[in-house]
Amino acid sequence: MGMPNQPLSMPFPSLLRGPNVPPMAQNNQMGVLPQPGPFGMNQAVQALNQVMAMQLLGQQNLNFLASLQSGSLFLANNLPQNINQVVGLPNEQVRLQDPTMQGNQISALNFPPSSHPTGSNNPGFVGSPHMSKNNSNTNTSSVKSSVDVKKNTVGQSGKPISGSPMQNHQNGKYMQRSGHWPQVNSVGDGERNVKSENSPSKNFTRNFHGYGKRESSHMRFQKPQLHHSKNANGSGGPFNMPGRRGGGNNRTFFSHCFKNPARCLHVNYTENEIQQWREARRKNFPTRANIEKKLTGSDTSNEDADSDAKLRCQQLKEVLAKQAELGVEVAEIPPSYFSELENHPENENGRKALHVTDQFPSKYNNKRGSHGRDKWNAKRPKLKNEASTDSSHTVEKREPTLLQKLLNAEIKRDKIQLLQAFRFMTLNSFFNGLHDKPLEFPEIMVKDAELENEIGLKKNPSLNKNADRAAFVQSHGQCQIFKDSEMMDKVIDIAGHLGRSTGLAVVDCSASSETVNILKQAVGLGCCVVLANKKPLTCGILHLLQEAYEKLISNFRRIRFESTVGAGLPVIASVTRVLASGDPIYCIVGSLSGTLGYVMSEVEAGKLFSKVVQAAKSLGFTEPDPRDDLRGMDVARKVDSLYPDELGPNSMSTEDFLSSGLSSVDRDFQERVRVASSKGKVLRYVCMIEGSRCEVGLQELPKDSPLGRLRGSDNVVEIYSRCYKDSPLVIQGAGAGNDTTAAGVLADIIDLQDLFQ
Ligand SMILES: NC(=O)C1=CN([C@@H]2O[C@H](COP(=O)(O)OP(=O)(O)OC[C@H]3O[C@@H](n4cnc5c(N)ncnc54)[C@H](OP(=O)(O)O)[C@@H]3O)[C@@H](O)[C@H]2O)C=CC1
Ligand SMILES: N[C@@H](CC=O)C(=O)O
Numbered sequence: 074m075g076m077p078n079q080p081l082s083m084p085f086p087s088l089l090r091g092p093n094v095p096p097m098a099q100n101n102q103m104g105v106l107p108q109p110g111p112f113g114m115n116q117a118v119q120a121l122n123q124v125m126a127m128q129l130l131g132q133q134n135l136n137f138l139a140s141l142q143s144g145s146l147f148l149a150n151n152l153p154q155n156i157n158q159v160v161g162l163p164n165e166q167v168r169l170q171d172p173t174m175q176g177n178q179i180s181a182l183n184f185p186p187s188s189h190p191t192g193s194n195n196p197g198f199v200g201s202p203h204m205s206k207n208n209s210n211t212n213t214s215s216v217k218s219s220v221d222v223k224k225n226t227v228g229q230s231g232k233p234i235s236g237s238p239m240q241n242h243q244n245g246k247y248m249q250r251s252g253h254w255p256q257v258n259s260v261g262d263g264e265r266n267v268k269s270e271n272s273p274s275k276n277f278t279r280n281f282h283g284y285g286k287r288e289s290s291h292m293r294f295q296k297p298q299l300h301h302s303k304n305a306n307g308s309g310g311p312f313n314m315p316g317r318r319g320g321g322n323n324r325t326f327f328s329h330c331f332k333n334p335a336r337c338l339h340v341n342y343t344e345n346e347i348q349q350w351r352e353a354r355r356k357n358f359p360t361r362a363n364i365e366k367k368l369t370g371s372d373t374s375n376e377d378a379d380s381d382a383k384l385r386c387q388q389l390k391e392v393l394a395k396q397a398e399l400g401v402e403v404a405e406i407p408p409s410y411f412s413e414l415e416n417h418p419e420n421e422n423g424r425k426a427l428h429v430t431d432q433f434p435s436k437y438n439n440k441r442g443s444h445g446r447d448k449w450n451a452k453r454p455k456l457k458n459e460a461s462t463d464s465s466h467t468v469e470k471r472e473p474t475l476l477q478k479l480l481n482a483e484i485k486r487d488k489i490q491l492l493q494a495f496r497f498m499t500l501n502s503f504f505n506g507l508h509d510k511p512l513e514f515p516e517i518m519v520k521d522a523e524l525e526n527e528i529g530l531k532k533n534p535s536l537n538k539n540a541d542r543a544a545f546v547q548s549h550g551q552c553q554i555f556k557d558s559e560m561m562d563k564v565i566d567i568a569g570h571l572g573r574s575t576g577l578a579v580v581d582c583s584a585s586s587e588t589v590n591i592l593k594q595a596v597g598l599g600c601c602v603v604l605a606n607k608k609p610l611t612c613g614i615l616h617l618l619q620e621a622y623e624k625l626i627s628n629f630r631r632i633r634f635e636s637t638v639g640a641g642l643p644v645i646a647s648v649t650r651v652l653a654s655g656d657p658i659y660c661i662v663g664s665l666s667g668t669l670g671y672v673m674s675e676v677e678a679g680k681l682f683s684k685v686v687q688a689a690k691s692l693g694f695t696e697p698d699p700r701d702d703l704r705g706m707d708v709a710r711k712v713d714s715l716y717p718d719e720l721g722p723n724s725m726s727t728e729d730f731l732s733s734g735l736s737s738v739d740r741d742f743q744e745r746v747r748v749a750s751s752k753g754k755v756l757r758y759v760c761m762i763e764g765s766r767c768e769v770g771l772q773e774l775p776k777d778s779p780l781g782r783l784r785g786s787d788n789v790v791e792i793y794s795r796c797y798k799d800s801p802l803v804i805q806g807a808g809a810g811n812d813t814t815a816a817g818v819l820a821d822i823i824d825l826q827d828l829f830q
Contacts (some may be wrong), residue, residue: 086806113706120456124216134571137631141723156805157310160531165375170312185503201735208328209316210667217510221284228617250255257273271370280813286430288673298380313325324465335442346388349384353385363781376615387407387721398413398474458517458801468536490563490567491543491567493574494567497565498598499598515628561714570681571582577595577600577601578600578601578602578603578825579591579592579595579600579601579602579603580602580604580818581602581603581604581605581606581609582605582606582814582818582823583606584606584696584698584701585606585608586608586609586611586612586618586695587618588606588608588609589608589609589612589618589621590618590621591627592609592621592625593621593622593624593625596624596627596628596631597628597634600631601631601633601825601828602625602630602631602632603632603633603634603636603818603821603822603825604632604633604636605634605636605637605814605817605818606637607634607637608640609622610626610634610637628827631825631828633822633824633825634821635817635821635824636817636818636821637815638665638790639665639788639790639804639806639808640667640807640808640809640810640813640814640817640818641790641806641807641812641813641814641815641817641820642790642804642806642807642808642813643804644788644790644804645785647790647792647804648661648792651792651794651797653803654796656795656796656797657794657795658792658793658794659763659794659795659798660761660762660763660793661761661762661763661790661791661793661795662760662761662762662780662791662801663759663760663761663780663788663789663790663791664757664758664759664760664780664787664788664789664808665760665782665788665790665807665808665810666702666705666758666788666808666809667694667697667786667787667788667807667810668686668689668695668696668702668703668786669702669703669715669758670706670757670758670783670786670787670788670807670808671685671688671689671692671694671785671786671809672685672686672756672757672787673756673757673783674755674784675688675744675783676742676743676756677746677750677755677756677827680741681736681740682735682738682739682743683736683738683741684738686699686703686731686735687731687735689702689786690731692810693809693810693811694784694786694809694810695809698722698727698730699725699727699730700716700729700730701717703715704716704721705758705769705770715738715742715771716730716734716735716738717738720734720737749773752773753775753776754773754774754775754776754781755773755774755775755776755781756772756773756774756785757771757772757774757781758771758773758782759771759772761778777804785807786807786808786809786810787806787807787808788805788806788807788808788809789803789804789805790804790805791803792804
């Protein structure tokens with residue numbers, strides 16, 4: 074078992090350097106002491122997915138907070154704070170409260186931390202296979218590399234890589250590239266101004282792929298902005314993941330959460346149920362006697378069988394309902410199976426027969442397409458009591474089950490205690506071990522009328538009138554719920570269990586770099602962090618919030634961010650695995666923006682640029698401010714912008730940009746598409762990483778090239794390494810959208826379980 078945070082001992086030539094081994098590699102060799110048993114939380118809370126409100130890290134803004142908890146599950150719905158969600162990930166149950174969480178995309182291209190090298194002035198950028206006309210395989214995965222990767226050019230970070238050849242699309246031979254890349258000048262804020270006689274404003278396309286010169290008049294606003302990702306100290310490249318240094322994992326409180334993530338649901342049967350099942354089975358078992366009875370028609374058990382069938386039907390429905398309630402995927406049952414009961418709407422319990430497909434969402438019957446939906450619809454299904462013009466988008470608001478009603482008091486109590494335990498842990502930096510100073514106990518904001526009991530409101534005889542009661546609640550708005558020593562002991566006990574056996578993960582699906590301050594605190598407390606939001610990972614590169622960024626990535630082992638690139642596609646995981654195996658990566662080429670991919674293929678089909686961008690926004694592909702996508706900021710910092718500065722964020726709001734600004738770009742864009750098309754080409758927003766260089770821009774590519782064939786929001790990433798030299802490792806698929814992003818985030822949360830085994 075390797076030590077955590079220990080650099081891999083195998084030599085990693087070129088791109089993988091020093092301790093900056095990405096998280097998967099670290100996980101693989103992580104040594105975490107297994108800890109005893111799961112946290113024994115009240116069964117009711119586990120079984121009923123009770124919502125638990127908690128406030129972690131004060132009044133912070135975060136989208137969800139996942140609690141990775143051994144053997145239990147809890148979810149937060151209505152946090153009083155700005156933490157949008159609390160997700161509980163138990164051993165066997167996983168539930169995303171709102172899987173259509175808002176997410177966009179990511180770019181590892183932004184990734185090198187400030188301590189990483191600058192690959193400026195690299196004139197010899199290795200060409201893409203897509204540059205080649207000859208390279209027109211119809212199968213992306215079988216693309217032959219036209220990149221003649223020279224090992225000695227790889228990883229010469231900070232130095233020009235001279236003469237990296239690329240294939241000449243005219244003759245299929247390798248073509249020497251030279252000196253087309255613009256110069257990168259540092260500016261104060263750490264971003265790079267790209268200036269060159271070969272500036273992309275003049276000829277980005279030629280620089281990139283050796284294609285014909287692009288007339289800048291087609292995009293009069295085109296900025297000379299090839300992006301060179303900033304690497305400050307000249308060592309390493311974009312494949313050097315940050316962090317993985319210091320702070321070996323000496324914590325002993327992690328235990329085996331998620332021992333078996335493959336299992337998703339435990340169903341416990343009562344003795345009675347098992348007995349019933351056995352009897353029914355015995356009765357119907359095809360013994361000789363039973364068969365003869367059936368054949369001779371002397372079987373008098375038809376009526377029994379009917380009622381058994383009904384009973385089983387009913388039981389099945391209950392199981393399905395329970396599954397739906399627990400958030401697990403519900404089995405698809407042919408509707409005809411229930412038709413019998415549907416003909417008899419009232420069964421013996423007086424309950425209405427259920428339409429399976431109406432009641433239980435499953436991947437088969439969930440027809441919620443995202444096309445044409447507005448942002449709100451795209452994010453979550455509507456509740457029935459919300460105004461809706463589309464009844465197909467409604468879901469039932471669940472009534473509490475009988476069990477929930479019966480256990481209501483216990484559930485509430487558990488919620489309160491857990492809430493207090495979490496607050497207590499946060500207040501006392503519990504993850505860092507208790508210190509000598511007296512323990513602090515949190516104050517709880519009372520929002521729930523039933524909690525009044527807890528704080529003595531209902532027991533106070535002097536508070537008869539409503540006004541008095543309101544005044545009491547007001548004055549006790551912050552209520553000390555830790556009233557007695559028994560309660561305090563219990564909270565400390567719970568916190569201890571949580572500390573030893575549980576991981577808490579802060580999940581950031583915002584689109585703000587500001588969250589880095591919160592994330593820093595979270596990892597400081599021993600929590601984990603999962604990011605769909607890429608900005609906290611890029612703010613350091615831009616020398617913004619530098620200190621918080623450094624602190625965040627110094628706990629790299631506890632951070633996951635797969636969805637920041639290609640949404641749910643396993644891009645970072647693949648890169649990580651390739652590097653971890655000692656296979657040096659020479660070059661990555663791809664189209665990494667779902668929005669721009671979608672925009673390009675739609676304008677190609679004759680639609681207006683402005684309309685397509687609006688559609689991409691409503692489909693959930695764009696960043697909250699689509700200008701982040703259009704200026705390439707979502708793919709890398711400082712690149713080929715698709716709109717002029719006058720439409721920038723400092724000049725107008727996102728709403729104005731979408732409603733009026735965008736349309737002023739339509740004509741230029743149409744013209745550009747027309748010009749490309751007249752040459753049998755299409756426009757694609759391409760990114761290329763080699764060594765320490767990251768370059769991003771709009772390219773004219775052959776229609777039948779792998780990138781040219783991309784449609785919709787698909788991303789494609791081709792990884793060229795020593796092992797994947799001629800035929801790259803290709804990852805392709807939807808690179809934006811709520812579902813795929815949510816899946817990526819969830820996979821990251823689950824991946825963190827490795828830390829707790
Ligand atoms: N959509 C996608 O396909 C993918 C998205 N991502 C990333 O996921 C993130 C969210 O994108 P997306 O869901 O499309 O965007 P949305 O605009 O739909 O959601 C962003 C959410 O974050 C909240 N938010 C923004 N800033 C803050 C802040 N400072 N504090 C608290 N909450 C904040 C917003 O709240 P409010 O509405 O109140 O402002 C909003 O609810 C982005 O970082 C994006 O890059 C990653 C991969 C793919
Ligand atoms: N806006 C991104 C999706 C989220 O990161 C994209 O269009 O690819």
